[in-house]
Amino acid sequence: MTHTPIDNQNPAPGGSYRSAAEVGVTVKTTIERGDAYSAPEIYDVAITLLEVVRGEDAWEHIKAQGVPGETPKAGFEYILARIRFGYSRRGRGLEDEIYKLTEGQFVAVSADGQMEYIMPSVLQQLQPQLVDTLFHSGESREGWILLQVPEDEDKPLLVYKREHVEGVYGIWRHVWFQLYRQA
């Protein structure tokens, strides 16, 4: 477990851990590319959490894909999140920047938004793969993310967050999703 991820206190769906978007709801945020010395390039990102598979079902799914891995660590269970991720340039400009979605940008978080759960270690990504893939402007794809949460965490959340190497650039607002189905 690591320390608290950013909560941007935005009441719009997906804008805060308090208003995490439900499964099936599309949430948008902005990614700024470039650096301090050249023109900023603005990209829209649209993310939908399409499906959540947890516990034994998740483990069966992993085994069915033949992904080498281990059973979850004691007290934890796997969660699979099927996500649609879209990336497109706002307006028209010069050449488009390719975006690489990296491991650690999608993270499972406690229901109170205060605790990040460490990513499980697997030797390869589930297919279709989302993490470590490249997105061209205008592209939207679905894929699986593998996460793990404590067995007693009933209402875990998913956050899409910036990389610390991005400086003032990168994702403008983190977005939050419910990693569970509403009763």
Add this chain to the structure above:
Amino acid sequence: MHAKLVGKPHLRITCVPHPISRVPSPVCREYIEGTDPVNGRPVVDEIIEALTRPLSEEDKHTGLEERPVPRLIGPDTEENLQCFFLENGMTDCLPIVLPTEERVAEMLKGTSHKADEVVGELRAGYEAGSFTVEQVAANAVMAGARSEYMPVILAMAASGVAAISTSTQSFARMIVVNGPIRNEIGMNSRCGALSPFNQANAVIGRVATLMSINLGRGGVPNLTYWGSQGNTLNYNHATFAENEEALPAGWKPFHVQKGFKPEESAISFFHGYSFWHWKNTYEKEKHKAILHMANWVLPSGGYRSGFGLLLDPIVAEDLVREGYPTKESLSQYCYDNTLLTLGEFWQYHLVEGFSLPAAQKGIEPYASWLKQPEDTLVNRYRSPDEISVLVVGGKTNDFWQAGDWRYIGSFSVDDWR
């Protein structure tokens, strides 16, 4: 500087002068042994105190700051309200038109979009703020806009391109309007287009700055704005309309070059510092004089320098006669004839800061350039598209102006009618 963005708004920080790349070690040592340029305190003392003073409850607070914006403030006198906006950092320090409910409602008549529609987000400081059509209208009122300017102003707001940045370099924008909206709202593309003689030209760029301050959470010196000297262009960001009616045959309006139809309206942003004016001196041909200017633009970080050329229609016609039947042919000429040696290229400190690390990571073309002799010639600009040609002016003299303006992007105005 990034503490707020990473959820640590009370992180203890100190500040040293910039730049630190390409600065000799003794000078860097002087910085550390010197004083913080913001508050004048010894840097070393600040570091020791920051690392040893016990954390207060405020220091332990994490997360981004919640900054609720009241929709209305109470009634008061004109003078007091002007002071309120000024003293709360909500203006460009010039008097504003007070955004009363009536005036904002009138402004909203300039668009079909609803007042509570979320337009988007803007980041002029270290965090992005989201905002509605009504909030944009309030800033438009403050700047002195007319309601018919709203589609242009909303396009500007929705672009996500802030007019003010956080950099220690004093950047500005150049804002160009194309298409039928220019004439619908009476913008000036002719005599004095870049001077303060036209309401739309003057006001639209002013709104850009006010939105960066009030919606983009920027523009506070030594907090969210660090441009050491500042830039007078920040008052209205050189906003003008292209003189499409005076384009030579074969020269397309700028927005058409970028994929819009002539009957569509668009707003385009450029990023840079400044302009300088030129007229034929010893060269008889204008295209040769233009090369002098294009060769003055320094290689920038990430090999992304831009060159923006603003030609009076007389100059554009002369260039056609000199053999440039399109804007693109002039851009290509500038691109092909502004070479520099790799020895020169690697000397620029922004290149050293951005392109050299890329070269060391094997990223092309820098990795190959690092292996080549220093007298190897390379293009100053990444592509001909980095050289933008615009026509503006009233045919009263064959002057032109240019600057280090890199094209950012173009955005539909018609989406916000």
